[in-house]
Amino acid sequence: MTDVVATPRWADSSRGLGRVIELLIGIGLLRRPLFFQARQLIIRTAERNGIPWRKRRSELRLAAEPLVCSSATPGLSPPDYYKVRFHAYEQGNLCWQAAAEAEQATDAMALRVWPEADHSPAQAQKRLRDAIHNAVEPLLTGPLQRVVDLGCSVGVSTLALTHWLNRRADQNGLPRPEVIGLDLSPEMLAVAKVRDAGGLVAEWRHAAAEDTALQAGSLDLISLQFVCHELPQQATHAVLAEAARLLRPGGALVMVDQDPASSVLQKLPAAVATLLKSTEPYIEDYFRLDMPLALKHAGFQHLQVSACDPRHRVIACLR
Numbered sequence: 001m002t003d004v005v006a007t008p009r010w011a012d013s014s015r016g017l018g019r020v021i022e023l024l025i026g027i028g029l030l031r032r033p034l035f036f037q038a039r040q041l042i043i044r045t046a047e048r049n050g051i052p053w054r055k056r057r058s059e060l061r062l063a064a065e066p067l068v069c070s071s072a073t074p075g076l077s078p079p080d081y082y083k084v085r086f087h088a089y090e091q092g093n094l095c096w097q098a099a100a101e102a103e104q105a106t107d108a109m110a111l112r113v114w115p116e117a118d119h120s121p122a123q124a125q126k127r128l129r130d131a132i133h134n135a136v137e138p139l140l141t142g143p144l145q146r147v148v149d150l151g152c153s154v155g156v157s158t159l160a161l162t163h164w165l166n167r168r169a170d171q172n173g174l175p176r177p178e179v180i181g182l183d184l185s186p187e188m189l190a191v192a193k194v195r196d197a198g199g200l201v202a203e204w205r206h207a208a209a210e211d212t213a214l215q216a217g218s219l220d221l222i223s224l225q226f227v228c229h230e231l232p233q234q235a236t237h238a239v240l241a242e243a244a245r246l247l248r249p250g251g252a253l254v255m256v257d258q259d260p261a262s263s264v265l266q267k268l269p270a271a272v273a274t275l276l277k278s279t280e281p282y283i284e285d286y287f288r289l290d291m292p293l294a295l296k297h298a299g300f301q302h303l304q305v306s307a308c309d310p311r312h313r314v315i316a317c318l319r
């Protein structure tokens with residue numbers, strides 16, 4: 001592993017609190033009831049905050065199920081690291097429950113960023129995504145023809161990006177770009193298609209972000225939102241290498257994820273830290289990776305690193 005950059009104390013499993021948390025999580029008998037309680041709490045809190053968690057889960061699953069076969073690339077088998085337990089789902093991202101709850105979980109995450117604000121879920125989501133788009137805007141030059149959102153899940157990031165890029169193109173009298181959403185979960189892509197009822201996104205593509213089969217130098221912008229904390233370090237390096245291959249010279253990458261240096265993460269209460277660590281198998285890998293250095297090694301330059309909100313760091317850079 002690369003040297004520790006700013007690993008929060010609770011995420012460092014080699015010592016102290018992190019070590020204790022690691023040992024507790026390893027005990028299945030403790031983990032399962034913990035997950036159950038945590039899930040109930042998350043759903044109750046979300047519904048109290050205006051996210052119709054269970055109703056939406058039923059609606060999305062019902063509408064998406066018929067689309068799942070046509071959303072899968074025949075013969076594609078996901079890498080082993082992707083098939084592990086994630087977010088308290090035993091089958092990780094490859095199951096209906098994860099796919100039909102991803103929209104609600106993403107809105108709940110956005111609300112948690114500004115606990116003091118009186119945002120609706122849609123307002124919080126918009127504030128979160130606007131800050132990401134604003135960070136990459138200064139690096140965009142000329143018309144954008146082709147854009148990909150890697151790790152698009154059910155399309156929350158993809159649709160926000162597409163709306164913003166279309167508005168930007170219309171305001172400047174430029175053609176609208178073709179946007180592709182790419183993910184490894186056919187269930188999530190099926191839900192994304194349901195959510196994109198207007199067909200704004202050109203393609204929902206089932207592929208690994210590190211092996212997209214898209215043409216080299218064919219993209220003007222790549223978005224990588226909240227994906228790297230779900231990857232072991234080796235996979236992050238492979239995804240960055242693929243992004244560098246896909247972008248034309250001068251093309252831009254925008255990456256956003258948890259900010260290891262943020263005071264919110266550094267001071268996370270032990271109970272929340274235990275939960276986070278037990279549901280995010282690669283979080284320690286992520287915190288230990290020097291991301292700006294990894295980007296430079298992959299061939300990116302002009303890195304602009306900033307805190308886009310109290311929890312997250314956005315990095316915009318050029319190929």
Ligand SMILES: C[S@@+](CC[C@H](N)C(=O)[O-])C[C@H]1O[C@@H](n2cnc3c(N)ncnc32)[C@H](O)[C@@H]1O
Nearest residue numbers: 093151152153156157183184208209225226227
């Ligand atoms: C937390 S979600 C992020 C969703 C979305 N980008 C957003 O900002 O709302 C992470 C997504 O990355 C996807 N993912 C993880 N590893 C991947 C890989 N190697 N290739 C493609 N997608 C991957 C997961 O399936 C999941 O949908």
